[in-house]
Amino acid sequence: MKITSLFTCALLALAAPATAAFDLKITEMWMGNEPGSNLTEDWVEITNMGDTAWVEAVDGGLWFDDGSFDASAADPMSGIPSIAPGEAVIYVNGDAAAIDEFLSVWGLAAGSLQIGIHDGSGLGQGGDGVAIFRSVAQPTIDDIVDAQEYDDASLNGGQSWDVLVGGFSTIGNSSGAFQSALSNDEGQFAIASPPGTLVPEPTAAVLGMIALGAFAGARRS
Structure with a gap:
């Protein structure tokens, strides 16, 4: 421009x-390690880029699907009642144990950020995506909030896809990406921007x- x-x-x-409104965006996706075992379950970061909070009880719940972007197959996301303006939150594919695993791998204390869960499709290394819907009941395509895709991750094992950067995370990039506290059975770490980092209200x-x-x-x- x-x-x-x-x-x-x-x-x-x-x-x-x-005009006060929330604006939920997918800002980061982590699809696992390659080679070796995954340090955590797949996760997605959602950031409220708007100037008012999203409140589940008022605005409807969030739903997850992978790169198929199929609203009819979307799974509910739970555990986060609201997202404040500028706040980034994490949704892990799994249960309460997956949240504890996530905190341990990144060396974070419980309560240091909001982490929710979903039971949706896993993210593939060969290139995939995430679609987020917002609805009280099973969503339709008209309820889509945001959708993002990432490239083939086979040569970038453990690196998240940073939507704001437009590429796989590297240590010290413009988003401040860093290495996880733990490595997997092949000695590979995860690399991502500080999970749940707050961004300035735009x-x-x-x-x-x-x-x-x-x-x-x-x-x-």
């Missing part, structure tokens, strides 16, 4: 009235300040 266009968008964003004012700074820099150059 040209600087002038960015500046115009910033002014429009500042002038437009704010307000029009912040976007405007960034754009104005970029415009000013362009004028000086």
Whole structure:
């Protein structure tokens, strides 16, 4: 985008009235280790990019499906009653034991972030995806919230797919990815961004300040 266009968008964003809404996005997917045993069950990170909380009791529950994006086969996601603006949460494929396993592998204390569960399809190493739906009952395709796919992970065992980066996680990338506390039976660690990291609430004012700074820099150059 040209600087002038960015500046115009910033002014429009500042002038437009704010509309409070949650905006749930898939921001990270972990599909397991290769080679060797999986350190944890597959998991997906969901971040609320909006400016108000999602509340399950009010807004309807979340449902999971893999890359088939089949609403009729989607499975309910549970254990997280709400997601605040800017908050990132984790849903692990499994049960309560899978949550404990996740915390141990990443060296995290219980209660340090919200972790829910689902019993959906596992994620494949050869390339797959995640679809999230929102509905009170079994969803339809019209209830889709977000859907993301990742490339063949066969040569990137243990590395999550970072949606914001657009690639497999590497230590020290722009998302601050790091290595897990434990390795699998083949000595392979997992690599992902800090699970459950909070992100700044994306307000029009912040976007405007960034754009104005970029415009000013362009004028000086």
